[in-house]
Amino acid sequence: MSFDAPELELQQFRSRLLVAGAFILVCFGLLVARFGWLQISRFDYYHTRAEDNRIALVPVTPNRGLILDRDGEVLARNYAAYTLEIAPTHFRQADELFDQLQSVVDITARDRRRFRKILEESRNFDSVPIRIRLSDEEVARFVARRFEFEGVEVRARLFRDYPNGDLASHVIGYIGRINERDLDRIAARDAAANYRGTEHIGKVGLEQSYEEELHGITGFEEVEVDAGGRAVRQLRRTPPISGNNLVLTLDRGLQRVAENAFDGRRGALVAIDPATGGVLALVSSPTFDPNLFVDGISTQDWNALNNSPDHPLLNRALASANPPGSTFKPFMALAALTAGKRTPEQVIADPGYFDFGGHRFRDDKVGGHGLVDMYASIAFSCNTYYYRLAADLGIEQIATFMGSFGLGSRTGVDLEGEANGVLPSPEWKRKRFRRVEQQKWFAGETISVGIGQGYNAYTPIQLASAVATLAADGVRFRPHLVRYVEDVSTGSRRVIEPEPLTRLPLAPRHVEFIKHAMEGVNLEGTGRRAFKDAGYRVAGKTGTAQVFSLRGATYRERQVRERLRDHSLYIAFAPVEKPAIALAVLVENGGFGSQAAAPIARQVLDYYLLGIDPAQPALADEAASDEIEPSAPAGEVAR
């Protein structure tokens, strides 16, 4: 009978319960002893620390690093201004308090809304702003009557300012108030302590991607606080360390010329220095004013930006992937030369169409271009030449070659939000589609890929990087916007080294020939009108991308027609003999590449190479003289 065992177990269990009970009493005894020590023996000490001298550790926010263009022109800076703030203890009576304050400073309905919104975002606040940017007069009025308002204080704080307004806003980005998601990210990199006292964080653009460089290290001071929570005396201070400055490869003047050249049209432009991968200009048009976001954007402004059919908040240069159209052709030709499928001299007869698999692929020019060699196929953009070439090369070979130029994958530029684009291949199709019948690659699809249509979709920055790679004879650099990071206190610079990603095994004579043909585009081909009498040697290629689908909501009839128009593209680099700039331009619904995109490229190249400023031809150099000194640090926060 197994009666004994459970009986034994029961006895053992009871003895163990007694042991556990004793353990619990010891542990709780320990706790009570600790409480006794803290609250009775050391009461005087802690009482003094908490009651008489309330020592507050006040974080001192570091100055955020500046963002400067390649010549030190300021793109993002800080300025000090007074704010009216309230300590968290006094939130309860906020509404009454606001009514009273109204007699001293002007508090708008928007200020109240913002105050409530900040309160709702759960965060441990040091204090919450009621009004920002007080005038000197308002500060004086408040200080005279400050004892009427318990818990309210005037503080000098730093604000972010983008002095150029909407210029380069997609590059610079903006900062905004820290929200729940930002907090998670801060906690993830174990930086919560460093963000005490910091209210803003980079949300988009370089402000976001270089947040860790720009932020700096928070200092703190021990201050004596009186019963109302007001600082009375400073005891000890560990100064903050300012964030690092970013000096960009971007040229502010070039950026302005490029943005103006778009004249409000939708599109993008990326200009790269082929020798380093440094981005000289990055335009996404239309643009927006980042200053709107710094203190929380108003609903009105937000709706205007967010609901606009032009999507000004979208960074088209990085995120908008489109078929490259005929700008694909020089790369196709180079692929054919490299693979030995064509020689430059080989001539085809173009009747104006190419029959393949029972389908007739047409050329733009009715009746065809006649006898076409490789030079003519690029200069005059002959589709038939590339239909046949695509069939000869095959999709696998095309995909491998284009992939080596970085097409269809993120370039790794130091901004977030890059799209992958689509480098079409049978493998891509297998991954992209779920249904088996959609996964099969049809030979006919290769034909339209050959002229840059079909599934092809690349972002402007990918195209620009590919052109730069061609200009640099096959050396591809990671595009980057930051030239060096500057430590403000020591003045030391950390240069972002040009990072060659690949050196493509291209034969120099092949590359020379393609460059020669692309120069022909602007001398006698499709780009000749845009580049008439250019004072430098420029290689280029026009492109026109078909728009297949209509995005978004319903538009009026005229607009519908406009938005169904083809995208206009242009790629170029110059000077041909020693390329200093390579670029890609996209104008959405701009029609032919030679009509909309090429003239923009001309203005940009004229400015960069010849210093011709279309806005103020003679005043180009004087424009910058009234700007503030970039190296002068903004005033430190006074407490």
Add this chain to the structure above:
Amino acid sequence: MTERRFDPRRLVIGLLEPIDPILLMVLCLLLGYAFTLMASASPARMESQMINSAVAVVVMWIAARLPVQRILSLAPPVYLLGVLLLVAVALFGETSKGAQRWLDVGVARIQPSEIMKIAVPLMLAWYFHHREGAIGGRDFVAASVLLVIPVALIVRQPDLGTALLVAAAGFFVLFFAGLSWKLIAPVAVAGIVGVGSIVGFGDRICQPEVDWVVLHGYQKNRVCTLLDPTSDPLGKGFHIIQSTIAIGSGGLAGKGWRDGTQTHLAFIPERHTDFIFAVLGEEFGFFGACLLVFLYIALITRGLVIAMAAPTLSARLLAGAVTMIFFTYAFVNMGMVSGILPVVGVPLPFISYGGTALVTLCLGLGILMSIQRARLLAKKT
């Protein structure tokens, strides 16, 4: 019954039937204390904490009505589900504050590690129940494996606090089932030596270049901060410095309700959740702290009495382990806020704001009540 007329008296009796009056009374006192503190620390959260409490009490009532055998029979599926969910979290969980703890199941985000606080002791009790009368060394090995799997998964998230609670809960089942002292003693000695050496050589091993191998960087920081809070006064040390000041300045009788300067000048971080004990210590002083300790002792004593008298082995083990969970929560939290234990994310049981922990704890109470009810029913027959 022929008469179906509504009788409020019978309804109340029926509702209260599965409830243990002593546990209910202590719970009510604890919740009352919690609301008093919440009204001071974070009045805005009163309403939602009341809803949390109502849900938790309903959960407790349902658990109390279920027969113990029924609860035990749920152990394997709940345990298995918990482990699967933990694996799912590791594979595609959401990262929040640097740790993967949450799983988004469409309707809500759930934290599977929370389930394991009850599921692990339940599972182990179920296992020993099936080995009743013939428990040998091999069973302890098997039970340890059942315990280590979820604990390891939770440690990996990383969530040391919850892992500690789950491990403790499982350990107590093993302990009550008769785990040999020969095994317990060396571990205890090793622990004491380990803690002793950390305290003794704190300066040297807290140097930034020393890697602690088993612990994450942030966990090392917490231990080091405990040894010398002033080393990081703005970050992790801030919690401990401010909460000890709050408690210490409370004195014998406290500064009075809503008059805690530390609390109301916002020196106490997370004053409505993990650090609510600092508010209590400051506003109600030594007496208030002792009152809370007394309430916990009352709760735990009642739990141990229920365990002592429980009719079956599994019920005994379960009751003992659940009771010890309450103890672990209370001790770890108060220990960390008063600065004798490192900061780990453990709430003050029944007092801290937050629904998940409250529901788990009330489920534990419900299980205790169900065990007590089983004994009473057994007596009657």
